[in-house]
Amino acid sequence: MPVNHGGRSAALRGTGRATIADVAEQAGVDRAVVSKVLSDDPSLRVREETRQRVLEAATALRYRPNFHARGLARAQAGAIGLLVPAGNPLMVPIIAGAEEVAAERGLLLWTASHEGGLTERYLRLLRSGAVDAALLAGLRAGHDADELFRDPHLPTLLVNRRSVGAARWVVLDDERATRLATEYLIAHGHRRIGWAGGPAGVDTAERRQDGFRDAMAAAGLELDPAWIVRAEYTASGGAEAAATILRSPVRPTAIVAADANEGLGVWHALHAHGLSVPGDVSLIAIHKLPAEDYRVPSMTCVEMPLKQLGRRAAELVLDLPWDAPIRETLQTELTISDGTTVAPPPPATRGGPS
Secondary structure, three states: OOOOOOOOOOHHHHOOOOOHHHHHHHHHHOOHHHHHHHOOOOOOOOHHHHHHHHHHHHHHHOOOOOOHHHHHHHOOEEEEEEEOOOOOOHHHHHHHHHHHHHHOOOOOOEEEEOOOOOOOHHHHHHOOOOOOEEEEEOOOOOOHHHHHEEEEEEEEEEOOOOOEEEOOOEEOOOOHHHHHHHHHHHOOOOOOOOEEEOOOHHHHHHHHHHHHHHHHHOOOOOOOOOHHHEEEOOOOHHHHHHHHHHHOOOOOOOOEEOOHHHHHHHHHHHHHHHOOOOOEEEEEEEEOOOOHOOOOOHHHHHHHHHHHHHHHHHHHHHOOOOOOOOOEEOOOOEEHHHHHOOOOHHHHHHHOOO
């Protein structure tokens, strides 16, 4: 499709200055595509022909992106709002990442905590103009935030949650993380593996459980329903899940915890039942708590790029138009921490279910 060098939009003819919308119209693509092409975003997957068409249109229109100004163009309050689940230490690196981007743009980051949903007080605050963009982390289904995504004055983005009613989210690859954790246990010789999963209906919990099931199926291992338990992403939730799993006549030799907070509860419950970790039961969790490097012994975890998630969320909500669809899964290298809670299963249990 050739670039139209003469068909400049009415908006451009009136102002004499090209906008990202003018480039998009000229190239016949979405504004989000233009933004990603011009910023050389590695997550963009388009044909080389499309990329060249965008670059030619930008050149023909003499469009000069100012990324700092673009981030501040709509700013009135000079602040981003970030809502996070109350009392969850895993939010600390997400906040740090978003705050870095805010500081780079000359903005403040306001944070507040929630209990899974948005109260009317928060909705009023977000709509009042107190912040110029909103990042919503850890919301549950039925979170009452859908109307925010229709507000042109408040760019909004879900962080590590997908929602049926929202077309704007950025998430981690939770399914891949859980596959990696389960495969790590299998590589150590475990065949009887339990699952302390997250709450039913929570997006991350569903994706992590899918990863666990996929890894078990790929290894040809049986899933014992008594070893698959859902709980809250809390230490108390993990303790309850482990207690339920241990009521089975045959216990697993290892447990995957869907969350590091939950993993602490699983660990505590195993010790409360007189079991050694990892001597009797191995344990691995998704995410790494900020203080885990200073715990002795430490829990084996799949480290997730939470700070990078916070940075990327802030960049997206500031750089893209308020109504541009954002459906992004961060593709980064995942690593297993040097914890001490995984070992081969006890000799008497090796060789499969008894």
